[in-house]
Amino acid sequence: MVRLVIPTEDGNGLDARLSQHFGRAPYFVVVEIQGDKVASVQAVPNQSEHFGGYGLxxxxxxxxxxDAVITFGMGPRAISRFQEAGVAVYRAQSETVKENVEAYLQGKLEELTEGCGKSRHGEECQKHQ
Incomplete structure (x- = not known):
């Protein structure tokens, strides 16, 4: 079983749209993959300090x-934190969770190894990497 976490703008499961800003995503969609099929999908609200909760x-x-995070980009400290924990970070290619999960299953996503220093990590981050 592989567990993917994807920051999104809404909690619409596989149809959820990815957030342009990793840390300020309102939701994290958790997709569990068994073999080459989606086994389960769950939307978890972002309750970090960015939304009045605790923690980063x-x-x-x-x-x-x-096992992996799929996002348009993130800061260098976040990438480092995931690397220390042994979690791969992949650059999203599409706007929806479903499209990015399909790209992951096909081995089409590029692994991010360096963070973006910009305050917004969507298109601006992709331009700078």
Whole structure:
């Protein structure tokens, strides 16, 4: 079983749209993959300090026990935190969870190894990497 966590703008499961800003995503969609099929999908509200809760987004995501995170980009500290925990981070290619899960299953996603220093990590981050 592989567990993917994807920051999204809404909690619409596989149809959820990815957030352009990793840490300020309102939801994290957790997709469990068994073999080459989606076994389960769950939307988890972002309750980090960005939304009045406690902890940083990477810490909240690590509590979800991911094998990988799929996102448009993230800061260098977040990437480092995931690397230390042995969690791969992949650059999203599409706007929806479903499209990115399909790309992951086909081995088409590029692994992010360096974070973006910009305050917004969507298109601006992709331009700078």
């Amino acid at each position: 987004p990477p810490d909240l995501i690590l509590q979800l026990r991911p």
